[in-house]
Structure formats: structure tokens, C-alpha cells
Amino acid sequence: MTELLSPEALEYALRRIGEERYHNRHPFHKLLHGGKLEFGQVQAWALNRYVYQAAIPRKDAALMANLEDREIRREWIGRIHDHDGLGPDQGGIERWLKLTDGLGLDRAYVMSQQGALPATKFAVEAYVRFAGSRPTLEAIASSLTELFAPAIHAERIAGMLENYSFIDESLVAYFRKRLDQAPRDCRFALAYVKQHARTYEQQKAVIDALVFKTDVLWAQLDSLYFAYVEPALPPPDAFVPAAHPGK
Amino acid sequence: MTELLSPEALEYALRRIGEERYHNRHPFHKLLHGGKLEFGQVQAWALNRYVYQAAIPRKDAALMANLEDREIRREWIGRIHDHDGLGPDQGGIERWLKLTDGLGLDRAYVMSQQGALPATKFAVEAYVRFAGSRPTLEAIASSLTELFAPAIHAERIAGMLENYSFIDESLVAYFRKRLDQAPRDCRFALAYVKQHARTYEQQKAVIDALVFKTDVLWAQLDSLYFAYVEPALPPPDAFVPAAHPGK
Numbered sequence: 001m002t003e004l005l006s007p008e009a010l011e012y013a014l015r016r017i018g019e020e021r022y023h024n025r026h027p028f029h030k031l032l033h034g035g036k037l038e039f040g041q042v043q044a045w046a047l048n049r050y051v052y053q054a055a056i057p058r059k060d061a062a063l064m065a066n067l068e069d070r071e072i073r074r075e076w077i078g079r080i081h082d083h084d085g086l087g088p089d090q091g092g093i094e095r096w097l098k099l100t101d102g103l104g105l106d107r108a109y110v111m112s113q114q115g116a117l118p119a120t121k122f123a124v125e126a127y128v129r130f131a132g133s134r135p136t137l138e139a140i141a142s143s144l145t146e147l148f149a150p151a152i153h154a155e156r157i158a159g160m161l162e163n164y165s166f167i168d169e170s171l172v173a174y175f176r177k178r179l180d181q182a183p184r185d186c187r188f189a190l191a192y193v194k195q196h197a198r199t200y201e202q203q204k205a206v207i208d209a210l211v212f213k214t215d216v217l218w219a220q221l222d223s224l225y226f227a228y229v230e231p232a233l234p235p236p237d238a239f240v241p242a243a244h245p246g247k
Numbered sequence: 248m249t250e251l252l253s254p255e256a257l258e259y260a261l262r263r264i265g266e267e268r269y270h271n272r273h274p275f276h277k278l279l280h281g282g283k284l285e286f287g288q289v290q291a292w293a294l295n296r297y298v299y300q301a302a303i304p305r306k307d308a309a310l311m312a313n314l315e316d317r318e319i320r321r322e323w324i325g326r327i328h329d330h331d332g333l334g335p336d337q338g339g340i341e342r343w344l345k346l347t348d349g350l351g352l353d354r355a356y357v358m359s360q361q362g363a364l365p366a367t368k369f370a371v372e373a374y375v376r377f378a379g380s381r382p383t384l385e386a387i388a389s390s391l392t393e394l395f396a397p398a399i400h401a402e403r404i405a406g407m408l409e410n411y412s413f414i415d416e417s418l419v420a421y422f423r424k425r426l427d428q429a430p431r432d433c434r435f436a437l438a439y440v441k442q443h444a445r446t447y448e449q450q451k452a453v454i455d456a457l458v459f460k461t462d463v464l465w466a467q468l469d470s471l472y473f474a475y476v477e478p479a480l481p482p483p484d485a486f487v488p489a490a491h492p493g494k
Contacts, residue, residue, distance in 0.1 A: 057311070057320055064308035064327075065379055070340055073304055073331050077324070080311075084320050093317055132312055132379075 007194035018148035021214040028221040035163020040241020043103045044228045047239050048120045050110050053096045055124045056083045062132030063139045082181050095174035102171040115239030119223035127216045141193050141209035146186035153178050254441035265395035268461040275468040280402050282410020287488020290350045291475045294486050295367045297357050300343045302371045303330045309379030310386045329428050342421035349418040362486030366470035374463045388440050388456035393433035400425050
């Protein structure tokens with residue numbers, strides 16, 4: 001961008017970032033959704049993605065620690081409820097663990113994060129720190145990958161159910177739930193950003209924040225691809241898939 | 248303390264801190280509860296204390312940003328619900344604003360915090376930062392002034408209703424509610440601290456954290472006393488009570 005945008009033009013610019021940089025375009029996801037991965041590679045993906053899922057409530061709490069407006073906190077806290085659960089609902093992290101359970105991964109091992117790739121942890125912690133240290137406008141903007149998430153979730157549900165015998169409906173509960181949650185959340189975040197990014201510098205910062213977030217997601221798949229697809233060299237202590245009869 | 252304590256002895260040491268340093272012992276509170284303050288001085292107290300109330304959810308979010316254990320987050324988030332409200336419940340901050348409303352203070356002025364004492368804001372922000380930057384054990388320990396809060400709330404309710412014609416039941420709703428909430432919260436926090444402070448260094452850090460918190464509360468009353476009781480010199484831009492027919 002080179003000049004101040006209207007709110008609508010800003011939304012268009014943000015959506016363009018998704019078209020160019022969202023991780024649905026990453027070769028790892030094309031393999032995953034197209035049924036081209038072995039069982040152990042899907043395990044590695046779910047194990048590493050757990051690190052991200054588990055950190056989201058901390059990311060949202062870090063953002064909330066800077067939110068002086070009670071009404072916005074009352075809105076934003078719903079994201080923590082979504083992932084940690086509230087009352088009887090056990091939330092999205094528990095649904096993710098249902099996926100890793102179903103993939104035959106030991107739950108304590110998954111939760112320990114000991115087998116996750118260091119690059120995954122670095123990317124995730126960068127996101128948590130971003131949310132807690134940047135201005136609220138940028139922290140909120142970094143959540144806007146949710147604009148692009150429903151399409152990838154729908155593609156993932158269909159692709160994984162169709163292509164992998166070891167994936168059934170119970171394992172994709174996380175993604176089904178996100179089909180409802182993510183659009184609700186990103187409507188608020190998008191409206192906030194369109195309303196509050198009123199200078200060129202703010203709009204530039206908002207765009208950079210979303211680019212940063214797409215980098216956080218993309219970098220996780222780069223490291224997964226390197227470790228488990230090609231050249232398939234997991235670093236020391238990282239998860240190593242056991243031999244498995246097939247997909 | 249000079250040696251490792253049993254969990255019970257640690258609890259005793261923590262309770263002793265309350266007996267020696269909790270702000271119920273501060274001369275400002277003795278004046279407040281004893282009916283010795285003018286209307287404008289009670290206004291100044293409620294206006295400044297709002298700064299503290301409004302920051303508590305940010306403090307708890309800052310603490311939660313470091314909580315890696317989902318079960319503990321699911322417990323701790325209840326504190327944010329208490330103060331911000333959840334769903335139809337508008338929470339403790341709104342109940343505090345009912346008090347400042349009832350004391351004739353303009354709500355937008357109160358919420359702007361423009362009339363609050365700088366020393367109040369500094370103390371409150373020190374608490375928010377402490378909760379977000381210290382180890383979780385210390386951050387949780389700093390909440391333990393709740394062990395001592397029910398007594399001061401009960402004393403405050405009785406003393407203010409009895410002594411001030413401008414205080415009625417509707418204005419003390421915040422304190423009535425805290426009579427239930429604070430004991431529930433501090434049971435969890437006390438059990439956590441007793442379980443996790445297992446070295447001398449940890450126990451010392453826990454005790455220091457609670458002392459720090461009593462300092463945060465005490466410092467607010469020192470500055471109130473200076474500004475509005477004796478010598479009664481509010482700093483530039485601070486709230487100045489209007490003349491009022493009496494208490």
C-alpha cells in the first residue's frame with residue numbers, strides 16, 4: 001500500500017494477503033488434504049499443531065492484558081472459552097487432543113510438547129509475544145487469519161475423511177466446531193480493525209501484523225515439510241513416526 | 248522466615264502478613280469505616296479505587312498469559328468473569344460504577360481515570376506488571392490479600408451504611424458480592440501456593456509477593472490521605488471535591 005485506504009479497501013488488502021500467503025497454499029497442506037501423507041506424517045502434523053492450539057488462550061490472555069475497554073474484553077474472552085472450554089464444555093484444545101488420541105499418540109507425550117519441532121515452538125511463542133507486546137490494533141489484526149480459516153477447515157474435513165482410512169468424523173470435531181466459531185470471531189476483529197486503523201501508519205501496521213501471522217503459520221509447515229517429507233530429517237528429540245501398515 | 252516451612256506454617260506466615268500489613272490497618276480506612284470522612288473524601292476514595300478495580304481483569308489476563316496448564320486457566324478465568332461480568336452479569340467493575348454513580352460522580356469522568364491520583368495509577372500498574380512478569384507462583388501469591396478481604400468488606404458495609412447518610416444498600420453491592428467471591432478464589436490460590444512453594448527460595452518469594460501486594464494497596468491509601476485528608480493537597484489535575492452540605 002502507498003496511501004491511506006478506505007475501510008473497504010483495507011479489508012480488500014487484508015483478504016489479498018490471505019490469497020497470497022495463507023498456509024492453505026503451502027505444499028504440506030496440499031499433501032495433507034490430498035491424501036498424500038503417510039500415517040506417521042499426519043501424526044507429526046497433529047502433534048506439532050497441538051503446540052499452536054495449546055498456546056492460543058495464552059495469546060488471547062496476553063492481548064487482553066492490554067485491553068483497557070471492558071466491553072472489548074467481554075467480547076474477546078469468548079476466544080479463551082472456545083479453546084479452553086467453559087464449564088462443562090471442554091473446548092477446542094480438548095477436541096484437538098481427541099484428534100491426537102485417535103491418531104494413536106500418547107496424550108501425555110503430546111501435551112508435554114517434547115516431540116514437537118523447535119521451529120514450531122519458536123513460531124508459536126513469537127505469536128504469543130506479538131499479541132502481548134504490540135499495540136492492541138496490531139494484536140487484533142494478527143488474529144485475522146480467521147478470515148481464511150473456514151475454507152481450509154472445510155477442505156481439510158472433506159479431504160481427510162475421504163483420503164485417510166484412519167480419519168473418521170470423531171477426529172475432525174475440532175474443525176467442524178471452528179466452522180462456526182471462526183467467522184463469528186473474525187467479524188468482530190475485522191470491524192475493529194476497519195474502524196480503528198485510520199492513518200496510513202496504522203493501516204500499514206495492520207497489514208504487517210497479518211503478514212506476520214501468516215508467516216507464523218507458514219513457518220510451522222516449512223519445518224514440518226523439512227522434518228517429515230523432504231529431506232525428512234527430524235531434529236534431535238523430535239517425534240519419529242513408527243512404522244505403520246499404511247494410510 | 249529463616250528455614251523451609253511446612254505448608255501449614257507457610258499459611259500461618261502468610262496470614263501474619265495480613266495482620267501486620269493489610270490496608271484495613273491504614274488510618275484512611277479507619278476514617279472511612281468510622282464515618283469520619285466528608286462526602287468529597289469518600290468520592291475521592293471511590294474514584295481512585297476504581298482505577299484498581301478496572302485493572303484487575305488485565306492483571307488476571309497478564310497472569311493467564313503465562314499459565315500453560317489449561318485446568319488452572321479454566322479456574323483462574325473465573326476472576327475475569329467476576330470483574331468484567333459474563334453474559335448478562337455485568338460484573339464487579341459495573342457494581343463499582345454503581346457506587347461512584349451513587350456518590351454523584353460522572354461516570355465518564357470516573358472511567359477516564361483523569362482525576363485519579365498518579366500514585367494510584369503507578370501502584371496499580373506495578374501490580375499488573377508484577378502479575379505478568381513474575382513466575383506464576385509469585386503472581387498467584389500476590390492475589391492472597393483476598394484472604395483478608397472478607398473482614399474488611401464486612402466492616403466496610405456495616406461502617407459505611409451506619410455512618411454515612413449518602414450510602415445505602417444499593418451502593419455497597421460490590422462488597423456484598425465479594426463476600427462470596429473472594430473466599431472461593433483465595434481457597435484455590437492458597438492451596439496452589441502451599442502445594443507449589445516447596446523450597447526455601449520459593450516460600451521466600453511467595454511471602455515477598457504478598458508483601459508487595461499489601462504495599463500496592465497501602466500506597467494507594469497513603470496518597471489518598473496526603474491528597475484529601477492531611478495536608479489535603481491534591482496534585483495538579485486530580486479530583487477536587489466540590490463543597491457539599493455535609494456527610
